[in-house]
Amino acid sequence: MLIFCRQDLTENERGAILDAARAAGFEPLELGSTRIALHGEGERAGLEALPGVLRIGALPDTPVLVNEPDRRVVRVGPVEIGTGFIVAAGPCAVEDRQRLLDLAHAAKAAGCDILRGGAYKPRTSPYSFRGLGDKGLEYLKAAGEATGLPVVTEVLDPRDVAVAAEHADMLQIGTRNMMNYSLLVEVGRADRPVLLKRGMAATLAEFVFAAEYILLEGAPGVVLCERGIRSPEPSMRNTLDLAAVPALRHQTNLSVIVDPSHATGRRELVPPMTRAAAAAGADGVMIEIHDAPDQALCDGKQAVHPDRLAALVENLRKIAALAAEAEESQ
Ligand code: PEP
Numbered sequence: 001m002l003i004f005c006r007q008d009l010t011e012n013e014r015g016a017i018l019d020a021a022r023a024a025g026f027e028p029l030e031l032g033s034t035r036i037a038l039h040g041e042g043e044r045a046g047l048e049a050l051p052g053v054l055r056i057g058a059l060p061d062t063p064v065l066v067n068e069p070d071r072r073v074v075r076v077g078p079v080e081i082g083t084g085f086i087v088a089a090g091p092c093a094v095e096d097r098q099r100l101l102d103l104a105h106a107a108k109a110a111g112c113d114i115l116r117g118g119a120y121k122p123r124t125s126p127y128s129f130r131g132l133g134d135k136g137l138e139y140l141k142a143a144g145e146a147t148g149l150p151v152v153t154e155v156l157d158p159r160d161v162a163v164a165a166e167h168a169d170m171l172q173i174g175t176r177n178m179m180n181y182s183l184l185v186e187v188g189r190a191d192r193p194v195l196l197k198r199g200m201a202a203t204l205a206e207f208v209f210a211a212e213y214i215l216l217e218g219a220p221g222v223v224l225c226e227r228g229i230r231s232p233e234p235s236m237r238n239t240l241d242l243a244a245v246p247a248l249r250h251q252t253n254l255s256v257i258v259d260p261s262h263a264t265g266r267r268e269l270v271p272p273m274t275r276a277a278a279a280a281g282a283d284g285v286m287i288e289i290h291d292a293p294d295q296a297l298c299d300g301k302q303a304v305h306p307d308r309l310a311a312l313v314e315n316l317r318k319i320a321a322l323a324a325e326a327e328e329s330q
């Protein structure tokens with residue numbers, strides 16, 4: 001069973017409900033701030049009348065919050081995701097202050113909406129560059145302020161969530177952590193919208209439940225990001241599952257963006273797959289850029305040169321507008 005509590009539940013009321021649930025024979029589990037799951041065999045009579053309780057219902061077996069009517073539009077600083085096609089661009093990793101600033105200005109000049117950049121980098125080899133950490137967050141914040149672009153950055157560790165939320169407008173959960181449920185809970189509490197990337201071997205159902213975890217904690221929005229899944233094909237880093245875009249938009253009310261950089265791992269495949277994403281009805285794309293990809297400390301092979309951005313962004317907006325028109329007429 002599931003207890004739905006008032007939005008403004010006090011700590012005393014919460015404590016009393018939990019005590020009463022235990023006394024009634026249940027194992028209560030707090031789900032975010034307004035729901036308490038009741039597991040075990042207990043006696044529900046009496047719980048409904050407790051102060052702060054709105055009602056008691058069945059535990060859902062499918063995600064619920066991802067389908068609420070107002071979930072599509074997510075505000076990231078001054079930008080809205082879900083009302084038009086957005087482009088997030090930036091380096092894989094923040095490397096130094098000036099380079100980030102130059103890339104941010106290039107992204108802004110090309111018409112991009114959001115600056116991306118990793119301060120904490122999840123790397124396969126522990127000997128690879130693992131990011132500048134807190135310094136990287138400072139550089140991101142400065143670049144965001146200098147350009148007016150809101151910033152999205154990945155967090156790997158629950159202990160870094162608070163500092164990342166102080167410096168960034170949106171927190172990213174990477175593919176490796178899509179099922180790190182304690183991290184999902186922590187970002188869900190940070191009062192920042194979350195960009196949730198699909199686990200590299202996750203089903204759509206698992207992906208959507210991960211979004212539900214974050215929303216339960218009160219996050220002001222979750223945007224899903226398809227970034228490719230593992231397949232037998234070795235010539236690309238992953239396989240971009242484009243059908244996930246309309247499928248996720250059908251089975252949730254969340255916005256969905258596409259990251260063709262990590263999906264393909266090859267810069268020459270990025271522009272065409274951004275165009276395909278726009279045609280498939282995505283709410284935007286996120287791409288990695290670098291002015292000297294061969295010297296990049298991370299993921300240079302998939303970085304697009306900023307010189308190519310302006311034409312790309314212009315084309316994407318045209319394709320997205322056509323796709324939206326086509327969808328409406330069908
Ligand atoms: C990233 O976007 O920086 C990243 C590491 O992507 P993913 O988690 O999709 O591999």
Ligand code: MN
Pocket residue numbers: 092093262288298299
């Ligand atoms: Mn990368």
